[in-house]
Amino acid sequence: MLSKNELAIVILHHNTPKEVTENLKALQKARLPERTEIVVVDNGEKNGNEQIPRSCCRGLNVRFFDIPNKGFPQGNNFGIEKTDAEYIAMINPDIVVDQDTFIKLLNYLKNHPKVGIVAPRLIYPNGKIQDNYRVFPRPFDLVVKRIPFLRKMMKKRMGRYLMWDKDAKKNEPVDWITGAFQIVTRKCWDEAGPNCEDYFLFMSDVVICRDAWEKGYEVHFVGEARALHNEARLSEGGIMDVFRKKTMRIHIRDSWIYFKKYLFRKIPKECPSVKAYR
Numbered sequence: 035m036l037s038k039n040e041l042a043i044v045i046l047h048h049n050t051p052k053e054v055t056e057n058l059k060a061l062q063k064a065r066l067p068e069r070t071e072i073v074v075v076d077n078g079e080k081n082g083n084e085q086i087p088r089s090c091c092r093g094l095n096v097r098f099f100d101i102p103n104k105g106f107p108q109g110n111n112f113g114i115e116k117t118d119a120e121y122i123a124m125i126n127p128d129i130v131v132d133q134d135t136f137i138k139l140l141n142y143l144k145n146h147p148k149v150g151i152v153a154p155r156l157i158y159p160n161g162k163i164q165d166n167y168r169v170f171p172r173p174f175d176l177v178v179k180r181i182p183f184l185r186k187m188m189k190k191r192m193g194r195y196l197m198w199d200k201d202a203k204k205n206e207p208v209d210w211i212t213g214a215f216q217i218v219t220r221k222c223w224d225e226a227g228p229n230c231e232d233y234f235l236f237m238s239d240v241v242i243c244r245d246a247w248e249k250g251y252e253v254h255f256v257g258e259a260r261a262l263h264n265e266a267r268l269s270e271g272g273i274m275d276v277f278r279k280k281t282m283r284i285h286i287r288d289s290w291i292y293f294k295k296y297l298f299r300k301i302p303k304e305c306p307s308v309k310a311y312r
Contacts, residue, residue, distance in 0.1 A: 039071045040120050042117035044117075048077055051083070058090040067140065071117060071119065074096060104231070110213075124218070132262075148251065150222025151243060151251065152256050153256065158262075159262065163202045168196065168197065168210055170305065170307060173297070209243065232291055233292070235288060
């Protein structure tokens with residue numbers, strides 16, 4: 035049975051109407067499949083959707099929902115439950131796509147049937163490329179990343195985890211891609227999804243990529259497609275930020291849940307990081 039829509043774009047935000055407005059304005063200029071719907075979900079509980087001018091929806095099929103804040107995975111799951119589209123995009127509100135971002139990503143998926151999840155190259159406003167592709171983390175990787183002197187002492191380890199030697203314009207399989215921008219095929223979502231709601235803000239993007247690999251789907255970074263990402267990762271910061279930032283404490287909690295579940299489980303054997311060291 036043919037799905038009603040080819041592409042669904044789920045934009046989950048936490049009372050950030052200005053960012054969503056710029057996101058939608060870019061989508062108005064983008065090349066999208068004729069059967070595209072956009073699901074905007076606000077879990078900020080301050081009527082943020084009402085502040086989004088409807089002029090930025092002109093020419094787009096947009097639906098708005100307001101829900102309680104039960105976390106990032108739950109909010110995206112809510113939006114995805116509202117669609118039957120063949121391809122599901124989860125994008126942060128602070129993403130601004132190029133005109134051809136979605137067409138390139140969808141064509142890539144259509145030409146690579148083994149691939150279940152893709153992401154484009156993300157660019158910060160200053161032109162720096164965001165490392166939205168990673169090797170599956172080990173507990174000590176996250177510790178080293180937070181402590182400057184350890185990063186200097188263990189550059190090789192950090193370089194492997196953060197894939198410093200990767201050509202960001204190259205299309206290739208990676209272990210996982212961050213939740214700032216992911217497109218998942220319906221077949222992959224039905225087998226590897228939904229997002230795990232044990233987590234509140236972090237690590238669910240790691241888990242769905244890991245589950246995709248375990249189900250026989252590949253995860254690819256498509257460097258030829260790009261989009262602007264207007265914010266740094268919420269998890270960025272040093273060890274002292276644990277005491278200053280609530281998001282850092284949430285990151286520690288979510289990481290603990292992840293490693294408690296996966297610490298003694300082998301990484302799927304077809305993952306690039308495993309195959310590279312065979």
